[in-house]
Amino acid sequence: MHDRVQAGEMPPKDASLRPSPAERSAFLSTLAMSITTQEKAQDARQGRATQRRLNAYEYENALRDLLHAPWLQIRGQFPDDGEAFRFNKVGEALDVSHVHLARYLTAADYALREVIRAHEKRTQPQTQRYYARDQKTLTNTFTQNPFNTSPDRQCYPVLGSTAQPDVRNRRAPLTDPATREQEAVGWVSSNYVTGFTYRWDQFKAPVAGRYRVSFRGYTLWAAPGGTQRRFTSGSDKVGTPGKPRPDVPDYDKLTPGRTVEPITVYTRNGTLNRRVGAFDLTPEPTRHEIGEVWLVGGETLVPDASRFYRSRPPAFKNPLMTKDGCPSVAFQWMEVEGPLNDESSDAGYQLLFGGDQNPERLLRRFLSAAYRGPVDESDLQRFFKLYQERQSAGLSTQEALLATYTAVLASPRFLFLQEKPGPLDDRALATRLALFLWNSTPDATLRERATQGTLHRPDVLRAETERLLNDPKAHRFTEAFLDYWLDLRKIEDSTPSTTLYNDYYLDDALVEAAMLESHLTFEELVRQNLPARNVVDANFIFTNERLATHYGLPEVKGVAMRRVTLPPNSPRGGFLTQASVLKVTANGTTTSPVLRGKWVMERILGYEVPPPPPVPAVEPDIRGAVTIRQQLDKHRADPSCASCHSKIDPPGFALESFDVMGAWRERYRGIDETKPPEKGIGKNGQAFAFHQGLPVDCSGKLSSGTPFTDVRDLKHLLAQDESPLARNLAKQLVIYATGAPIRFSDRAALEKVLTETKPSHYGVRSLLHAVVQSELFRQK
Structure with a gap:
């Protein structure tokens, strides 16, 4: 009510009676004082923030840091955390x-x-080499495997750039000690993240910890004209060669590589896959x-x-196959x-059982670390009693302590902010x-600063903020903050x-x-x-070759992400036009100016969009016969819709x-079976099935009346x-913190x-410091 009156939106301009400026000012002053008094009274009773527990992100990191076990992955064991004001x-x-x-x-x-x-x-570090020829998931896909459905998914043996048809057809041994270091296994397709056909199955990390990993390999060029073997029975291990096909690689006709290929390395453990590195294979x-x-x-x-x-299936195609291979x-x-x-x-084990063998003293040490400060004697005795009960029930000292430590990590003092x-x-x-x-x-x-009673001093608090921001753990902040x-x-x-976007599928x-x-951009805003x-x-922007190709920036080569200065008049730069944001604001089939415009208004400009009135939703026409703008023009004719759509639609139009x-487009994609589809094959080997639809109109007018022609104009405004x-x-x-x-x-x-931050043009690091020093942060 206060804001609507202050903005002049209430009472309506056509109202028969409108307050004078003095009446309006007095009303706003009285209302503001009433609201403030009420909220400050609430602060005195319970504070700005209600008591809360650690969310799943925080609980996982808390255990990682407490137990010195950064490899722990437990977040997925919990129900999804609730959200309010967009954060968990x-x-x-x-x-x-x-x-x-x-x-x-x-x-x-x-x-x-x-x-x-x-x-x-835990053992002493050792260095071990795992040869490609020893990996069953590689050698089992050689041509004679009767369960293969496509020759493009098969691996093949090679010595340098020389084919080894006798090895491939099992007429010669898989490996020869004389050529062991030069032997290799090649393939022409990518892995399925859920299955990982080409994985180093002979290696399994013997224990959780840090490992130093390297690969040796190179690129090749396979000529076309291979065959797909036909298998008549499960016992037929060689099969009958089919006719040569120009779309099938011939693994007996190989030459040195002509390309540099990006390699991404993942971990594999059941269904859990993590990206851990990348490099360019030459x-x-x-x-x-x-x-x-x-x-x-x-x-x-898995590389x-x-x-x-x-x-x-049903039609196996290789989009990278050319007439030359x-x-x-x-x-x-x-x-x-x-x-x-x-x-x-x-260090984690030493915290649990190291040094002093007295269970009570071990428990005191663990409680002090877990509770982030001195331990009350009543807490210690409560848990020590649990330890004694577990021992009396027949558990060993270690098992009884484990049961007690587990209870500590599920107790209110650990789970809840004090x-x-x-x-x-x-x-x-x-x-x-x-x-x-x-x-x-x-x-x-940080705990030591708190124990000394100096952390509240602005200089100490600033120094600790700097220390935390400069630590690699600050990436957790970047990831969690941007996630929400x-x-x-x-x-x-x-x-x-x-159907419409087969070129992005997989x-x-x-x-x-x-x-x-997105992560590197935010970290750069903070760092600089x-x-x-x-x-x-x-x-x-921060980009590598794959993303730069997507953005139309041809000079970037290689898999490594790097900072790139944009050419003049580029539509990129900033979060609005990043592929990650444009993907999460679309549904994989169509885009909606309403959804994207609402996202911009709420996430970037801070305008809270009220829930929509009960009117029929606008469904984009995937046939491409009618643009979403044309549909919204009719939608905005409803007065109950127009007030909000006049604010949220324009950024969405841009x-x-x-x-x-997030790729640039001049026209929409649509489906029209009367027209021939676009020529091309997606990453899944299937042909495109869309046609070019109507032109995109990215112009608009802000609610202030200021016009723009495209997203470049909008960003400038x-x-x-x-x-x-x-x-x-x-x-x-502030909400997140x-x-x-x-x-x-x-x-x-x-x-x-x-x-306080205006002199730095609201530098992002300055904003972080000012938030930490503010009364909002320093009070409950």
Whole structure:
């Protein structure tokens, strides 16, 4: 009510009676005082933020850091956390049920036993080489395998660039000691992330820990004209050769590689896959190190030729096949050194059982670390009693301690933030700062500052903020904050249509690069303290070759992400036109100006869009006969729709220049069986089935009446006034950091943050510091 009257929207301009300016001012002053008084009274009783538990992100990181086990993966064991004000940090939405409690006990027990297992199985580091010829998932796909459905999915043996048909047809041994180091296995297709056809199955990490990994391989070129063998029975191991086909590679006609192929390395353990590295494979045989990676016990590794296709039935096609042949990759070996040990490798076990063997003193030490401060004697005795009960029930000392530690990790003092109304004490302030910038609980240094009682001093608090931001753990903040502010956690919620967008289907390399672009962009804004206007309009992006090709930037080569200055008049730069954002604001088949416009207004400008009135929704016409703009023109004729659509539709119209994966387009894609489809083959080996539809109209007019012709104009208009962008970013940071929304009485404190950071043009690092120093952050 206050804001509508202040903006002049109420009473309506055609009202018979309107208040005088003095009456209006008096009304606003009285209402503002009433709202503020009410909210401040609430603060005195319970604080701005309601009490809350750790969310799943935070609980996983808290166990990783407490137990010195960064390889722990337990987040997936919990029910999805509730959300309020777009974040999973608000106490009102973080309920606790019997399901949560059961999962906490299960997850904590699992984590503790993993730490023990890592200690018991830990060995001295060793370096071992795993040859491609020894991997059954590679050699089992040679041509004679009767279960193969496509020759394009098969592996083949090679010595340098020389084919080995006798080995491939099992007329010669798989390996020869004299040529062992030069032998390789090649293939021309990409892996399925869910199955991983080409994996190093002879290696499994013996214990959780750090490993140093490298691969040796090169690229080849396979001529066309191969055959697909026909198998008459399960006992027929060779099969009958078919006729040569120009779309099938001939693995007996190989030449040195003509391309550089990006390789992405994943872990594999059941159905869990993680991206751990990438490199470029060249025609020259080369050793490629992906550096140190954290592996869980039992995990193996998979190098994937990410540019290659993933052929699927019914018609197997290779999009990279030309009249001269197709590219291939060949790997000789993988080398693994580890587990790599240092002073932290066994720190988790030492916390649980090391040194003093007195159970009560061990428990006191564990409680002090878990509870992030001194331990009350009553807490110690409560858990020690549990330990004694478990021992009396017949458990060994270790098992009784494990049961007690598990109870600690599911107890309120560990799960819940310990905050009291009013200014936070130093321990609560340390916890809030760590949860903000590390998405975890305080480390020893931060706890020491709290114990000394100095953390609340502005200089100490600033120094600790800098330390946390400069630590690699700050990437957790980037990931978790963008997951919810920009909705990046939803990037896999939709799958590109195999009819309209077959060129994006199964393209994991593109999605991964898009996510990395967003993370690296935000980290650059923080690292360089760049002005908040870069959120919508920056002169740089982070990209690799795959993403640059998607964006039409041909000069970028290689799989590595790097900062690239954009050419003049580029539509890219800033979050609005990043592929990750454009994917999460589409559904894989069509785009909607309403959804994208609403996203811009809420996530970038901070305008809260009310729920829509009960009117029929607009469904895009995938036939391409009618544009979404034409449909919305009729929709906005309804007065109940027009007030909001006049604000949210224009940014959405500007973003219509981008398809469901963020590629630039001049026309829509549609389906019309009377017209021939576009020529081309998708990553799944199937032909495109769409035609070019109507032209895209990306012009519009802001609710202020200012016109724009395209997204370049829109970004320029939004970046001209930095304060709304900075205000919204500060607002999102405060909600994420404190678990409470910006209420009416908080507005003055938020404006103070903006005043302090205006000299830096609202530099993003300056905003972070100002938020931490603000009364909003330092009080419950």
